[in-house]
Amino acid sequence: MSELGVVESFKVTFIVRRFNPETDQEPFWQDFDVDMYSTDRVLDGLHKIKWEQDGSLSFRRSCAHGICGSDAMRINGRNRLACKTLIKDLDITKPVYVEAIKGLPLEKDLIVDMEPFFAAYREVQPFLQSTSKPDKENIQSPEQRARFDDTTKCILCAACTTSCPVFWTDGQYFGPAAIVAAHRFIFDSRDEASQVRLDILNSKEGVWRCRTTFNCSEACPRGIEITKAISEVKQATISGVRR
Amino acid sequence: MTTVHHHEYDVVIVGAGGAGMRAAIESAPHAKTAVITKLYPTRSHTGAAQGGMAAALANVEEDSWEWHTFDTVKGGDYLVDQDAAEILAKEAIDAILDLERMGLPFNRTPDGKIDQRRFGGHTRDHGKAPVRRACYSADRTGHMILQTLFQNCTKLGVEFYNEFYVLDLVLTEEKGKTRTSGVVAYELSTGDIHVFNATSVIFATGGFGKMFKTTSNAHTLTGDGVGIVWRKGIPLEDMEFFQFHPTGLAGLGILLTEGARGEGAILRNASGERFMERYAPTIKDLAPRDIISRCMVQEVAEGRGAGPEKDYVLLDCTHLGAEVLETKLPDITEFARTYLGVDPVTEPVPVMPTAHYAMGGIPTTTDAEVLLNNTTVIPGLYAAGECACVSVHGSNRLGTNSLLDINVFGKRAGRNAAAYANKAKRPALPKGTESFVVELIEKMRTADGSESVAAIRKELQLEMDRNAQVFRTEESLSHAQTVIEALRKRYEKVGIHDRGQRFNTDLLEAIELGFLLDLAEVVVVSARNRKESRGGHMRDDFPDRDDKKYMKHTMAYKKGENIALDWKPVVITNYPPMERKY
Numbered sequence: 018m019s020e021l022g023v024v025e026s027f028k029v030t031f032i033v034r035r036f037n038p039e040t041d042q043e044p045f046w047q048d049f050d051v052d053m054y055s056t057d058r059v060l061d062g063l064h065k066i067k068w069e070q071d072g073s074l075s076f077r078r079s080c081a082h083g084i085c086g087s088d089a090m091r092i093n094g095r096n097r098l099a100c101k102t103l104i105k106d107l108d109i110t111k112p113v114y115v116e117a118i119k120g121l122p123l124e125k126d127l128i129v130d131m132e133p134f135f136a137a138y139r140e141v142q143p144f145l146q147s148t149s150k151p152d153k154e155n156i157q158s159p160e161q162r163a164r165f166d167d168t169t170k171c172i173l174c175a176a177c178t179t180s181c182p183v184f185w186t187d188g189q190y191f192g193p194a195a196i197v198a199a200h201r202f203i204f205d206s207r208d209e210a211s212q213v214r215l216d217i218l219n220s221k222e223g224v225w226r227c228r229t230t231f232n233c234s235e236a237c238p239r240g241i242e243i244t245k246a247i248s249e250v251k252q253a254t255i256s257g258v259r260r
Numbered sequence: 261m262t263t264v265h266h267h268e269y270d271v272v273i274v275g276a277g278g279a280g281m282r283a284a285i286e287s288a289p290h291a292k293t294a295v296i297t298k299l300y301p302t303r304s305h306t307g308a309a310q311g312g313m314a315a316a317l318a319n320v321e322e323d324s325w326e327w328h329t330f331d332t333v334k335g336g337d338y339l340v341d342q343d344a345a346e347i348l349a350k351e352a353i354d355a356i357l358d359l360e361r362m363g364l365p366f367n368r369t370p371d372g373k374i375d376q377r378r379f380g381g382h383t384r385d386h387g388k389a390p391v392r393r394a395c396y397s398a399d400r401t402g403h404m405i406l407q408t409l410f411q412n413c414t415k416l417g418v419e420f421y422n423e424f425y426v427l428d429l430v431l432t433e434e435k436g437k438t439r440t441s442g443v444v445a446y447e448l449s450t451g452d453i454h455v456f457n458a459t460s461v462i463f464a465t466g467g468f469g470k471m472f473k474t475t476s477n478a479h480t481l482t483g484d485g486v487g488i489v490w491r492k493g494i495p496l497e498d499m500e501f502f503q504f505h506p507t508g509l510a511g512l513g514i515l516l517t518e519g520a521r522g523e524g525a526i527l528r529n530a531s532g533e534r535f536m537e538r539y540a541p542t543i544k545d546l547a548p549r550d551i552i553s554r555c556m557v558q559e560v561a562e563g564r565g566a567g568p569e570k571d572y573v574l575l576d577c578t579h580l581g582a583e584v585l586e587t588k589l590p591d592i593t594e595f596a597r598t599y600l601g602v603d604p605v606t607e608p609v610p611v612m613p614t615a616h617y618a619m620g621g622i623p624t625t626t627d628a629e630v631l632l633n634n635t636t637v638i639p640g641l642y643a644a645g646e647c648a649c650v651s652v653h654g655s656n657r658l659g660t661n662s663l664l665d666i667n668v669f670g671k672r673a674g675r676n677a678a679a680y681a682n683k684a685k686r687p688a689l690p691k692g693t694e695s696f697v698v699e700l701i702e703k704m705r706t707a708d709g710s711e712s713v714a715a716i717r718k719e720l721q722l723e724m725d726r727n728a729q730v731f732r733t734e735e736s737l738s739h740a741q742t743v744i745e746a747l748r749k750r751y752e753k754v755g756i757h758d759r760g761q762r763f764n765t766d767l768l769e770a771i772e773l774g775f776l777l778d779l780a781e782v783v784v785v786s787a788r789n790r791k792e793s794r795g796g797h798m799r800d801d802f803p804d805r806d807d808k809k810y811m812k813h814t815m816a817y818k819k820g821e822n823i824a825l826d827w828k829p830v831v832i833t834n835y836p837p838m839e840r841k842y
């Protein structure tokens with residue numbers, strides 16, 4: 018806590034990949050020098066650029082503390098949430114490179130078209146399917162609940178899917194986030210449609226496209242063990258679901 | 261030339277947080293429904309809620325919805341409409357069961373039922389001791405509610421208009437009565453205008469915490485829906501009551517759930533004293549938020565704050581153990597580590613109050629119908645969630661009652677809006693419905709004044725933190741009012757940089773600021789007029805509650821450029837106002 022109260026700012030150079038579809042043929046890199054504090058986040062830097070230097074810089078953000086999933090972007094070549102990336106954790110002797118996440122159509126500056134991402138999510142039937150009609154709640158033991166806890170953390174930010182080399186080369190691949198969404202229900206003891214989802218993911222563009230590069234797990238701002246979840250889904254397509 | 265698109269729906273829902281999506285789930289199977297959001301649904305701030313959702317399930321100990329009703333009334337310092345609180349507490353049980361059956365992964369008891377934890381102000385038998393009433397999913401209950409509702413909207417094929425910014429509500433006169441006939445929205449990705457002709461409209465647009473600097477609220481919580489309604493001449497109720505959540509990360513405002521204290525965490529001052537014992541001897545750290553926030557500010561003001569500047573207090577979780585923190589409070593543990601570099605397992609966490617929740621808003625009946633005055637509803641217009649004021653929260657909301665509110669009154673809004681749409685005729689839209697929004701957008705897109713949106717917003721936020729926060733006086737509030745008036749004048753001369761049509765977030769922020777300024781003025785004017793202290797509204801110059809004069813809701817009306825204030829009676833059924841002690 019010794020940092021609190023100390024107010025020492027320093028200059029950070031951000032190099033941002035810009036693209037305005039109304040005026041630019043191609044994206045280009047633009048430098049901005051910004052005064053920052055060590056406790057600032059990359060999102061604060063982007064705001065300082067937008068609010069003090071160039072109001073046309075466009076990006077999505079909302080909660081600013083890592084739970085809404087709006088501001089996934091590529092920071093120094095890694096997919097991260099801008100609001101969860103602290104300046105003190107970056108090497109600021111060098112410029113900080115910021116660009117849109119890859120593999121989804123670029124709309125403007127740091128904004129991409131999220132529709133293909135959500136389309137893949139919808140494909141895996143990401144909702145509980147159950148015919149039971151209990152008077153009160155469905156009963157689920159703490160152990161059954163723990164079985165899918167990790168994948169309930171997903172905030173649909175797309176950091177994982179857009180860090181996946183398979184997804185970059187084959188946009189038809191469901192991608193890690195959709196598999197995480199499926200995993201959350203496949204291993205939920207209350208759900209009755211696991212096999213439907215497993216059949217969907219056993220298809221040509223399903224789990225078998227995963228090459229286990231672990232990019233997704235490294236990118237996840239929620240710390241979900243995505244590669245593990247994918248391998249559990251792979252396993253389940255072969256030997257059935259063990260909850 | 262602006263492109264204008266036209267749509268027709270039975271029900272249009274503005275906002276896709278918890279209240280909006282809960283309404284959609286109720287409405288979509290029965291009426292052609294569209295949900296319009298300026299974000300993507302899963303970005304909504306319901307997802308930031310952490311600790312839980314109250315319902316007297318009595319899964320882990322004796323409880324009753326009547327106790328819950330009483331706690332809600334007392335927690336709101338008796339400004340709660342008691343008929344509404346009773347509905348909230350009674351329907352809570354089904355609201356929880358609905359969510360569980362929709363798939364929400366609640367934490368479980370050893371025998372597989374929904375587990376429950378303690379929360380501030382929720383008590384056994386009318387205040388005897390804390391009770392375990394909050395159903396929860398680790399410390400991401402709001403996230404799980406938002407995801408579950410989104411999943412079920414996906415299942416139902418609910419039509420979403422994502423990144424569409426509603427900027428006008430269309431009201432028409434029909435046989436001398438005002439009714440709603442639709443909304444007009446601006447499509448962020450293209451700059452096009454969309455006119456939605458609708459029989460029913462539900463506002464579920466959330467709060468406006470961004471008028472404060474220190475806030476748990478998202479950047480996007482700028483009160484657009486409440487502001488639109490205000491500009492249409494619909495009154496706003498109890499706007500002076502804003503909740504400052506005790507445990508925001510010091511200097512940042514990021515929320516640390518009250519569930520931490522529900523699990524046993526303790527607030528301490530610089531000397532390590534558990535100071536809440538002095539202020540609320542029975543329930544101590546689980547006193548309601550208004551009381552705890554005041555005590556924290558008082559501790560700091562009297563020199564007992566911690567840290568080099570003595571400007572915060574400490575939330576001590578160290579005795580809870582790593583396992584409880586990692587399994588029941590993992591997110592807040594990570595927030596403290598990430599943003600302050602403090603590990604709650606071994607060190608107490610610096611905290612101070614953070615602007616969190618608007619108790620006031622668009623006045624509604626218990627059927628979520630919007631009121632044009634104390635008694636007349638506007639046919640076809642509904643509101644639910646933080647943007648609305650039923651009033652179930654009175655002058656101070658209890659923790660876990662907001663996730664409950666969005667589910668109970670979101671459901672009521674959806675059901676009633678669909679029923680109305682199925683019996684009423686869709687009103688024709690007047691000619692040139694879109695012109696107001698087209699002109700607003702064009703004016704702002706080409707604005708080349710010398711004033712900066714960011715600078716005005718920052719000054720507003722600083723002023724609200726300084727003079728309209730936990731402690732208020734006539735002097736501080738009149739200062740705030742003068743500053744806001746000056747900022748509003750400067751706002752007329754703003755300029756923006758981005759002249760483009762596509763994803764013009766520069767333009768978006770400029771418009772949002774207009775709503776914040778309007779609403780900040782209503783908050784401050786309403787607060788000046790209430791010369792007493794009650795719940796979240798603490799006047800240093802009038803430190804006592806004054807039931808004789810002020811046991812009534814504020815109703816603020818826009819009259820030209822002025823604000824006219826009136827009152828609305830509080831509904832009292834079973835609980836006569838008493839002194840509020842914990």
